[in-house]
Amino acid sequence: MWKQIFNQIWNQRRANAWLWMELWIVAVLLWYGVDLVCNYEGAARQPKGYDTSCVFDLMVNTKPISVINDADNQRAGQDFTYLYNLIKDYPGVEEVCSYYGTVPYTDESMLEGYASHTDSAHTVSSYIRYVSASYFKVFRLPWLAGQVDEAHWNPAEYPMPVVMSADLADSLFHLPQVADAVGKTCFNPYFLKSAHPQTNYRVVAVAPRHKVDDYARYDNFIYLPVNRPLFWHHVAIRVSPDHAAGFAERFRKDMQPVFDRGIFYLDYIRSYDDLKAAYDIQQGTTNYLNTIYSVAAFFLFNVFLCVFATFWYRTRKRRSEIALRMAMGSTRRRVLGYFLCEGIMLLLLVVVPALIVAFNIQVADLTVHTLVDTSTTRFILSFLTALLLLALIIVGGIWLPAWQCTKIQSAEALHDE
Numbered sequence: 001m002w003k004q005i006f007n008q009i010w011n012q013r014r015a016n017a018w019l020w021m022e023l024w025i026v027a028v029l030l031w032y033g034v035d036l037v038c039n040y041e042g043a044a045r046q047p048k049g050y051d052t053s054c055v056f057d058l059m060v061n062t063k064p065i066s067v068i069n070d071a072d073n074q075r076a077g078q079d080f081t082y083l084y085n086l087i088k089d090y091p092g093v094e095e096v097c098s099y100y101g102t103v104p105y106t107d108e109s110m111l112e113g114y115a116s117h118t119d120s121a122h123t124v125s126s127y128i129r130y131v132s133a134s135y136f137k138v139f140r141l142p143w144l145a146g147q148v149d150e151a152h153w154n155p156a157e158y159p160m161p162v163v164m165s166a167d168l169a170d171s172l173f174h175l176p177q178v179a180d181a182v183g184k185t186c187f188n189p190y191f192l193k194s195a196h197p198q199t200n201y202r203v204v205a206v207a208p209r210h211k212v213d214d215y216a217r218y219d220n221f222i223y224l225p226v227n228r229p230l231f232w233h234h235v236a237i238r239v240s241p242d243h244a245a246g247f248a249e250r251f252r253k254d255m256q257p258v259f260d261r262g263i264f265y266l267d268y269i270r271s272y273d274d275l276k277a278a279y280d281i282q283q284g285t286t287n288y289l290n291t292i293y294s295v296a297a298f299f300l301f302n303v304f305l306c307v308f309a310t311f312w313y314r315t316r317k318r319r320s321e322i323a324l325r326m327a328m329g330s331t332r333r334r335v336l337g338y339f340l341c342e343g344i345m346l347l348l349l350v351v352v353p354a355l356i357v358a359f360n361i362q363v364a365d366l367t368v369h370t371l372v373d374t375s376t377t378r379f380i381l382s383f384l385t386a387l388l389l390l391a392l393i394i395v396g397g398i399w400l401p402a403w404q405c406t407k408i409q410s411a412e413a414l415h416d417e
Contacts, residue, residue, distance in 0.1 A: 016346065019310060023347060023390065026303055027354040031386040032361070033296050036368050038382050040215065040289055043371035049165060049210035049221070050139040052104060052272035054244045056251075058087070058235040060259065061267035072262040079262040080231045086258065087235065090251065092243025097135040097236050098229035102127040102221075104272065105213050105279040114201070114222065116172050116186045123189055124171045126164075126220035127212065132229060136163075138238045145179035146205030153225045159185055159202035161225060165210040168220035169203065178206050214276065215285050215371060231264060244271075304393050311343060311397030339402045343394040351387065358383060 060083065062068070072079075087096050101110040113123040129135075133150035144166055153161055164172070169181035184203050201224075210221035229235065239247050248269045259266035280286045361367065362374055372378065 019314070019346060020350060022306070022310065024350040024354055024357075026307060027347075027350055027386060027390060028357045028361075029299070030303055030389060031354070031358050031383050032367070033299050034385045034389075035378070035382040036292065037296055038378055039368045039370060039372050040292065042378065043216070044214045046211070046214075046218075046372070047208065048104070048214065049208045049218075050104075050141050052139065052276075054239050054241055055138060055272050056237045056239060056248060056269055057103075057272060057275060058237055058251075058269045059267040060231050060235070060264050062231065062263045063265060068263045076231070076263050079264060080229065083259055083261060083264065084229050084235065086255070087237060090255070092239045092247060093237055094240055095134050095138045095238045097132045097138045098226065098233035099129050099131040099135050099236065100226075100233045101129040102212060103234055105275040109212065112188055112222075113190060114168070114172060114186045115189050116184065118173075120187075120189070122172075124168060124220060126168050126222045127210070128222055128224060130224050130226045132226055135223070135236070138236045140238075141207050144206045144208055146182040146203070148205050155225050155227060157225075159200040161204040162186075162201045163205045163207055163223040164203055165207050165218075165221040167209055167218055168222055169206050171220060181206050213279060215280070217371060237269075247271075248274075300389070303390075307390065307393045308397040311394055312401050316401045336399060336402050339398050340395060343398045344391060347387065347390055347394060355383065 060080065084096070084098070087093060102108065110128045111125055112128055113125050115121070115123045133148065133153040136148055141163075146163075148161070148163060164181065166178045169175070169178045169184075172186055173181050173184050175181055175184075181203050182205065186201050186203070188201075207221070207223075209218040211218050226233070248271060251269055252266065256266050277286075358379070362379055367374060
């Protein structure tokens with residue numbers, strides 16, 4: 001049957017030339033649109049390197065100086081430790097940690113440079129987070145290599161234990177495998193002239209690739225230990241999934257009076273999902289993506305109308321052929337299968353030329369890859385998705401009119417012709 005279909009397409013090559021050219025152009029444009037969406041959706045679906053689901057960010061602030069007395073100031077450390085421990089006992093709380101430095105979904109960031117002892121001239125810039133030992137449980141960091149020993153997660157240790165992301169370990173040590181970075185040492189060249197230089201960090205674990213928010217590229221990250229939680233740290237709370245809904249409201253209602261202690265008060269508590277939504281709006285990411293997706297949807301709708309109408313008209317115009325095939329003994333299913341296979345073959349005939357054009361566009365670096373690098377996998381998936389969308393549109397444009405035509409009596413269709 002396929003040979004017969006090909007022969008018929010070839011015999012009608014003049015009539016099919018414009019249709020073939022249309023499918024060729026539309027396939028390339030549709031691939032470009034799908035690839036554009038992959039740039040943003042691919043970035044959003046990449047793991048950040050840490051898990052923020054069911055995690056809440058809590059911030060404690062201090063009252064105005066005018067209402068603080070000396071006694072409150074003297075017991076501030078004890079008061080904050082007391083409040084920090086109370087959080088652990090609140091219903092639904094699984095783990096609590098404190099950290100500062102680079103904070104997800106905010107403009108708070110901290111960067112420093114690091115160099116290995118084997119190549120002190122090569123300095124690599126990295127985002128920093130100073131974290132308590134429980135941080136890795138709260139944000140559920142999976143280890144690529146090594147493990148954090150909570151008993152020795154202390155800045156007083158020498159060498160000071162640190163956790164690096166895979167990107168930083170690779171940039172710093174240039175090892176065949178990132179797992180080999182465990183046990184390696186590095187230093188911060190900017191601290192060498194300080195009063196208390198820290199010249200030796202030892203890698204105790206390697207974490208997966210990290211990024212600061214969903215719509216960002218992977219970057220270098222390093223985790224350093226803190227002694228104990230302080231009031232100006234961010235407090236992260238992991239909540240069990242069955243308590244996550246409405247947790248922030250319940251916590252504020254129950255704990256607001258409790259946190260009014262000494263110099264402190266509860267500033268805010270928000271889920272990281274809310275922080276992400278607010279940050280995307282603040283950065284203009286939400287409006288930008290809505291515009292991109294609206295344009296892509298409008299383009300897809302126009303492709304649908306163009307291709308669908310073309311095949312609809314083409315199939316309706318061949319009513320007499322459908323009637324003749326049925327008069328010769330073909331069943332409805334066989335007639336529908338023949339016309340659908342013909343449409344799919346027309347699409348397959350444009351695959352190679354469309355693939356050549358798309359490949360050259362990518363090689364010329366004309367695609368959008370601001371967030372996700374171009375790759376063979378991305379190219380193939382985008383191209384196959386574009387072909388699948390076109391195939392579905394073609395099937396719809398053929399099946400509906402062909403099905404209607406098969407319901408007409410053969411004699412009547414031939415007489416009208």
